[in-house]
Amino acid sequence: MEKCTPIGLHYRITATPQEQAMIVRKQVVLLLSALVLSFWQAHSCGASIEFVDLFKGGLDAEDMGNLDDALGRYSEALKLNPQSARTWAKRGEVYLRKGDPQSAIKDLAQAVKLDLAYGAAFTRLGFAYNALNEYDKAIGALDLAVKLEPTSSEAFNTRGFAFNGKNDYDRAVKDFDKAILLNSKDARYYNNRGFALNGKHEYPKAVEDFDRAIEMDPNNAMYHNNRGVAYLRQKNFDKAVEDFDKTLKIESKFSSGYHNRGMAYSGKGRHDKAIEEFSKVIEMNPSSPVLYKDRGTAYRKLGEYELALKDFEKAIELDKKFAPGYAALGLLRVLAPEPPIHNPVQGLRLAEKAVTLTNGASPDMLENLAEVQHALNHRDDALRTLQNALAMDPSNKDYQELLKKWTGVDAPPVPLTRPEKRYLFPNPW
Secondary structure (H helix, E strand, O other), X not given: OXXXXXXXXXXXXXXXXXXXXXXXXXXXXXXXXXHHHHHHOOOOHHHHHHHHHHHHHHHHHHHOOOHHHHHHHHHHHHXXXXXXXXXXXXXXXXXXXXXXXXXXXXXXXXXXXXXXXXXXXXXXXXXXXXXXXXXXXXXXXXXXXXXXXXXXXXXXXXXXXXXXXXXXXXXXXXXXXXXXXXXXXXXXXXXXXHHHHHXXXXXXXXXXXXXXXXXXXXXXXXXXXXXXXXXXXXXXXXXXXXHHHHHHHHOOXXXXXXXXXXXXXXXXXXXXXXXXXXXXXXXXXXXXXHHHHHHHHHHHHOOOHHHHHHHHHXXXXXXXXXXXXXXXXXXXXXXXXXXXXXXXXXHHHHHHHHHHHOOOOOHHHHHHHHHXXXXXXXXXXXXXXXXXXXXXXXXXXXXXXXXXXXXOXXXXXXOOOOOOOOOOOOOOO
């Protein structure tokens, strides 16, 4: 049972523009007063007033969504007072909103260099590193953020995001628990914890969190999509389809909603409808190897082996190191009934290559290799390979069911312990 992992399971870690504006408005009076007081010591009254006007103008421009204007005002303010940590931080936040995390990191690093006790800046720095998938650096910054501001729900939420990125779901759940304890009114935190619970295969708990997020924000397409993924992984395909339908009703261009609905249709045995969904989303994302791989799998299950072959080869063409593409092609080579597509020797080599590309660290690639070995009547090898996959992911129900199918014996519980990890905050300047 090749793994067709749903894509588009989303989680947000930053406040909405409305939330940011509300927070800024609550703090602006005290902040501006502090800026004037600190700036007065080194500049004339006129210059300090000009600086404050520029800073306030930047805040107003942000509130209005005029990010280029805000960027310009903060830049002019920094020319007047380059020692203002808060201005560096605010400009860094604008860069984040503009989708430029590299520039944001430079500004936020300067902010924390100027003020080593500036917890909010460390939080935003962690966010910027997350945006670049540099999760170890993010965790280093966020460790300092939670020490400086132990009541900041955003700091814990953002660090949870980083742990999710590293597939360290146990620690992610702990951070989201803390974020929710500090602020139980933010739907994002429940959504994000649901994401981590999905990673732990605790799907009923994940559904509960997505239920809560949807209750608080019923028109958020992301939350319906994510709950649909949890249902999909429980093989509750009808409920999954309902959620993906709702996702696309709210946001018709939510591409992963089409993909995941295709996965649900495939689970229901409606591979023809799955192909329709995959084809829709391929039009939207023609450079995604995952989509071609999943459509190819649906074609194979319909017995359309030539079309499956074409899609798997396209997936590999798009990404020469795409292990799931090689795995799917290897399984096709052993399951197709007739040459030239049927090529068992090549099929085994392709499945082994998929494992090699992931350095033997992907249980899904090991499970695929086990299926190929089993199809070739290499039963002992298949059993050992599947057991290795189970050792990596002992709570995976698909692996457990496959082992029982092959042996008639339930998989024994395998404890999974994780050594403590330490993440060092790199010197950003």
